[in-house]
Amino acid sequence: MTIQLYCFGESGNAYKAALALELSGLDWEPVKVDFFAGAARTPEYRTQVNKMGEVPVMVDGDIRLTQSGVIQDYVSEKSGKFGGKDAGERREILRWVLWDNHKLSSTAGVTRFLMHFLSKDKRPQEVIAFNQGRLKAAYTILNDHLADRSWIVGDSITNADISCCGYLYYPESFGFDRADWPNIDAWLTRISDTPGWQHPYDLMPGSPADRA
Template identity: 50%
Template sequence: MMRLHCFCQSGNSFKVAFALRAMGLPYESVHVDFMHGQTRDAAWRAEVNEMGEAPVLDDGPLRLTQSGVILTHLARKSGRFGGRDDNEQREILRWLLFDNHKFTSYFATYRFMKAFGPSAPDPAVMAFLRSRIDSAHAIVNKHLATRPFLLGDEPTIADISLSGYVFYPVEESGIDIAAAHPNLGAWIDRLRQIKGWGDPYEVMPGERIAPKW
């Protein structure tokens, strides 16, 4: 049985949980106590992930980190959501890189600082992040104006990757993605229809925390 090291606030982990469920691959969750510093612990880094991050997926002898690597592994393993040919696989990689650099990363940082950070966030930092988020969202919104999913008619792990944080409550980030970007809103609704989709707080372990700032 595969083991997913994750916690419920982690959209990067949700990408993997969503993929496993959509692909029909059985797995068990291992809670990472991120909120109490487990990923900063030297022993955890030595044993589980030197990069100090969730998600981590154990698949037999393989211990995989980086959601993009894990999603690619799962698509190959299941034969699903991985693109039909070399061109589609390159296109998926292009979106995974864009997601990790711009679409997920700025939003995840903004949301974490606003909802779960140890002190009230610096407005100048938040304004910078917000401009980067709005720009990334606008790019994907434009792309989705002419197709239901990133590569066309069918969802792939590119969609699953970009969707890591879009299902969390608006009050955590204060950013209503669907209201600002209707094509993203319609895409989010389509992703919710995929068999296996579940709310991040229901499919991953850990204690739910009310947004702080």
């Protein structure tokens, strides 16, 4: 049975799930959610797909999961990959996935949306500046952590890496320039050198080019 992932290219949160599925080698296919046409906000989507009104949503037979971190957890259980070698690594991965949800991807996603996908006259400059300040603190923590290691946890790619990189390959600027953060830059190259890696706009349907 082919796993289905409800997603769209612009969502870094969906990318975290799509990348885990793709790199794991599991059989999966994307189902495009036309987010910018409001598809995730309809009563039907909330009732039938996800009451949180979000992507990604993964369907594997009778199992329906939401939240990228939960889908990653499921992919790890099913494939045996990216979940860490022992209880200590498993907790350390969860630590970084939670940190990413709390401090990095959550803020990056909102800030990119406000700067690029909201109409120009509605962009709240004070909010954007505030978020960029918080993002800078997050980049500092990640860049420092990667100073003396190749991967966030252990000695190979895990869900911690797949989570934290969620928004960092997008071309739309939101206050992140790889050149400013050399350890993050090298780590992003390491991830994109992983066999099977694809850019979010290639791995999932939908990109700003569709609306240009």
